[in-house]
Amino acid sequence: MKAFFRFTLLCVLAVGSRAEDDVVASAVAHAKAHPQGDVPSSFVAADYRADLRDLPIGVFDSGVGGLTVLEAIKAHDRHHNGTGAAGADGVPDFAGERFVYFGDQANMPYGNYSAVGRTGFLRELILRDALFLLGRRQANGVKPPVKAIVIACNTATAYGLEDIRAAVKAWGIPVIVIGVVEAGAQGLAETADGAQGGVAVLATVGTCASNAYPKAIAKVTGRPVRQLGSASLAAAIEGDPSIKTPIRDIIRADVGAFLKSAEADGAAPIDTLMLGCTHYPLVADEIAAAFAYWRGQSDADGRKPYAQLVAPQLKQVNPAAWTAEALWRSLQGAKMMAVTKPTAGDLFFISIPNPNWKGIGLVADGTLAYEYKYGRVEGQVDREDTINVPLTTDRLPGATAGLVRDKLPLTWRSLQAAR
Numbered sequence: 001m002k003a004f005f006r007f008t009l010l011c012v013l014a015v016g017s018r019a020e021d022d023v024v025a026s027a028v029a030h031a032k033a034h035p036q037g038d039v040p041s042s043f044v045a046a047d048y049r050a051d052l053r054d055l056p057i058g059v060f061d062s063g064v065g066g067l068t069v070l071e072a073i074k075a076h077d078r079h080h081n082g083t084g085a086a087g088a089d090g091v092p093d094f095a096g097e098r099f100v101y102f103g104d105q106a107n108m109p110y111g112n113y114s115a116v117g118r119t120g121f122l123r124e125l126i127l128r129d130a131l132f133l134l135g136r137r138q139a140n141g142v143k144p145p146v147k148a149i150v151i152a153c154n155t156a157t158a159y160g161l162e163d164i165r166a167a168v169k170a171w172g173i174p175v176i177v178i179g180v181v182e183a184g185a186q187g188l189a190e191t192a193d194g195a196q197g198g199v200a201v202l203a204t205v206g207t208c209a210s211n212a213y214p215k216a217i218a219k220v221t222g223r224p225v226r227q228l229g230s231a232s233l234a235a236a237i238e239g240d241p242s243i244k245t246p247i248r249d250i251i252r253a254d255v256g257a258f259l260k261s262a263e264a265d266g267a268a269p270i271d272t273l274m275l276g277c278t279h280y281p282l283v284a285d286e287i288a289a290a291f292a293y294w295r296g297q298s299d300a301d302g303r304k305p306y307a308q309l310v311a312p313q314l315k316q317v318n319p320a321a322w323t324a325e326a327l328w329r330s331l332q333g334a335k336m337m338a339v340t341k342p343t344a345g346d347l348f349f350i351s352i353p354n355p356n357w358k359g360i361g362l363v364a365d366g367t368l369a370y371e372y373k374y375g376r377v378e379g380q381v382d383r384e385d386t387i388n389v390p391l392t393t394d395r396l397p398g399a400t401a402g403l404v405r406d407k408l409p410l411t412w413r414s415l416q417a418a419r
């Protein structure tokens, strides 16, 4: 009987790992079979046999939240540009670089695929994002290939970093791949400044389910970690019209539920917040305000249940700046910084549903219907039920445009120039 269970378990494990390998293997085989880059999810193989240094850097997210990472990269100044020596020199470290940004807005939120059993499809979406950046195809013309891929999405890093690295290796292309999660953990360690308390990781439900942050943090510090997964905050920040609750109320409710369970479990006092979702830096003040609100709340007995659980001053770690540093170190180490000043500006793309795709399910506002979005399975890396078009400021919902304009000035300027 024992042997039977062991056999069944082995079969389950074998099937599980084969299905996982299939997602990468089919993306690798598909792109290899189309070295002219002339079909969806392929790239021009010859592009990667030439000198890559003057190619742009690709950055992608499930939506516009990754613009917070792009902003951090554009603002990054921790080195002397000429010599590479440590220390700011007043010139941003990536001043000589050009960027291609992609937000897979039609398929977001990425954070909810794992909860509905669609992790395999999410991994395929993430590989498609990488292939879009590597390739030249876009819905309204052509785009340049990229020399580096920054996965500016925590959920995509959690589920796709290893896949993209494996695919890049299998294609034999010298493209640099950076994710935000290890960078965030590194930032936590480097900015601890003696802080020993608990770390609350605020992220999507999917990122929390993957345990990517607890694992990455455990590699750099023994501090206790507790996760707060929000199902709707990223989409609300993105301007999802189906979410009617104001952002401030979503945050307050999420933080309230998190603290209630932390207190019930006797969790360690929290002194640091990890902003483990690209969208959250845009509402960092509201997040701090929600923790302060609950810290001051009294229960029916006049007791303040969270006064000891939440430090009066919470430190926030934003992985974005650390991602910028990881990117700089990798490009510098590989001698892949640009040598020629870019003659064109940054490019921005966003996915939209393709109404001509057979069987596509759309709702009245033209977005993918929930059942359609979460009913898809992996196995068709070249599907084009969504297409990637240039992102201009007028494509951003009003509230999102306001946040980007007010909080991400370098990116906003670059987006405006991309009109």
Ligand code: DGL
Pocket (backbone or CB within 6 Å): 061, 062, 063, 065, 066, 108, 109, 110, 111, 112, 152, 153, 154, 155, 156, 204, 207, 234, 235, 276, 277, 278, 279
């Ligand atoms: N950008 C994603 C992240 O950083 C969150 C948004 C989503 O769920 O798609 O995790």
